[in-house]
Amino acid sequence: MAFFKEFKEFALKGNVMDMAVGVIIGGAFGKIVSSLVNDILMPPIGALLGNTDFSHLRVDISKVRDVTSGAVHSVGEMVGGGGKVIAEPAAEPIYWNYGAFIQQCVxxxxxxxxxxxxxxxxxxxxxxxxxxxxxxxxxxxxxxxxREIRDLLKERTKE
Structure with missing residues (x-):
């Protein structure tokens, strides 16, 4: 019972309520700023740079995986003595999304x-x-x- 009483005192303090209001307003303010960046500022900047959206800028780094995968298979064939090579399913490409990072920085x-x-x-x-x-x-x-006493004393001294 004491735990709930202590929690109630904590939760209903003015500072906690102010903080809660600040978090809620901050979330709404963050959405406004995101809209300002994404919908107002980034399209002209992207048009000037030749891209419409920074978040789509990326580099395909699948070649690194393919090179390392090929090296592993070559070593495996040398150590294993040949044998049957099992075909791997086509792997999905790996992208380095630097445009999304730029967008978040802006x-x-x-x-x-x-x-x-x-x-x-x-x-x-x-x-x-x-x-x-x-x-x-x-x-x-x-x-x-x-003040009244002072004024009365002044009047008496004048007479």
Whole structure:
């Protein structure tokens, strides 16, 4: 029972709730930035570079597998003394997807820039809010009473 009570206190603290709201908004903000990158920025950049989409840039590195596979078969035939060679099914190509990496780097850079600008704006607003002087607090009852006494004493000394 104490465990659940402790968990409830933790989960309902203000900081945890603020963090949860931040994570949710961050997820939505990430989708907006991804759309900005994928749908607005990357098509013109891709058109300038001759490709429509960076994520499709890749290099076929299947030849490395084929060369090593051929070497293994050659060694196996020499050690095994010939014999029957079993035909392997056609292997799928192996791609090095460097375009997807470039795309993710661009996404990250733009997201980091947006977050930086947002934090900078928030800091500026907070600094502006803090620089505005707070209004003078209303006098307390004691202060009002002391002022009345002071004014009465001034009137007596004038007479």
């Amino acid at each position: 996404d990250f850079t733009i997201l980091a820039l947006c977050v930086f600008l947002m934090v900078k704006l928030m800091n500026k607003l907070i600094k502006k809010r803090d620089s505005v002087p707070a209004p003078e607090p209303a006098p307390t009852k004691e202060e009002l009473l002391l």
